[in-house]
Each structure stands twice: as structure tokens, then as C-alpha cells.
Amino acid sequence: MAHSIEVQEQGTAVAFSFEEMLRYSGPDSPGGVALGLKMMERAFALLEPDGAVERREVMVHSAFRGPGARDACELVTRGLTEGRYVVDAALERPERGHTLRTFAFRVSYRDRTVSLLLREGFVTDEFVRLAQSSDLTAEEQQHFVTMKQALAGELMATNAVDLFDVE
Secondary structure (H helix, E strand, C coil), rough: CCCCCECCCCEEEEEHHHHHHHHHHHHCCCHHHHHHHHHHHCCCCCCCCCCCCCCEEEEEECCCCHHHHHHHHHHCCCCCCCCCCEEEHCCCCHHHHHCCCCEEEEEECCCEEEEEECCCCCCCCHHHHHHHCCCCHHHHHHHHHHHHHHHHHHHHHHHHHHEEEEE
């Protein structure tokens, strides 16, 4: 799954690979890391179509609470450390149902903002149920690990344009 995203740091190109994001986040949330990378890929292309964004000028608000997406954004933008990555329950979309309600992102760069919603068909009800359960059996835990890895693979194999609806 070799894939990376490039940003600017004071005018110098800096690229971060999916594998680097996984190492930074740790092994527990590969699907979330893939989600974060693909979300940034889609948002950055819309916000700066002629080149790479300046990493410390990106602001992310998200209803999604998962650590993988947060860690991917932190590594690429330093947004969490610098107060530009915010989990915001007001962005939740209850009309999208229990499974998809938190998969909403609002990304700003300079004077532009884009809102992205993960499309149906990638995250299942079972996935969300297991993610929210605090008392998984050993069998359920192993199944969930397999599901997280499969989700990461599916997200990484899908073009970011095909993953998100843009508002």
C-alpha cells in the first residue's frame, strides 16, 4: 500500500507515506489512518488545486473521534498540537444514520473551506458496533482487527474522489 501525501513546510515539499502515518499512530487504527490520509488527499486537492498546501495553514474540524484519522492529520499538518484539529460534535449528521453520522470533515485552508462526507459502502454497522464496544471477546477482538485491516486496504485502494461527497 505505498501511498503518500505531500504538503509544503515554509515552501519546502514534505511527503508523508501511509506507512509513516501507521508507524506514528501505532497498529490499532489502520482504517482510521487510511481515512485520514484519503480525507486530506481529497480536501487538499480541492483547496489548493495548483500545488501542495502549506501544512501549518490547514484547519480540520471533524465529527469523527477515531485516533487513526487524528494521528494522520497531526503528522501531516501538526494541527492537533497547534490547535487546528478539532473534534466537533456539532458536525455530526444524524440523518445519515448511526453508522455514518460522525464521518464528516470540514477542512479549511487560507480563505477556502470544503466539507466532506464519507460515502456509504465503506464502513459497516458491525464495524461501528465493534469500535464502540468496550467488552469484546477475544474472537470479536481478532475479527475487529481483521476488519480494520480490510477497511484500510479498501480505502487505500479507492480513489479519494470516490470516497467522499463534497458539500
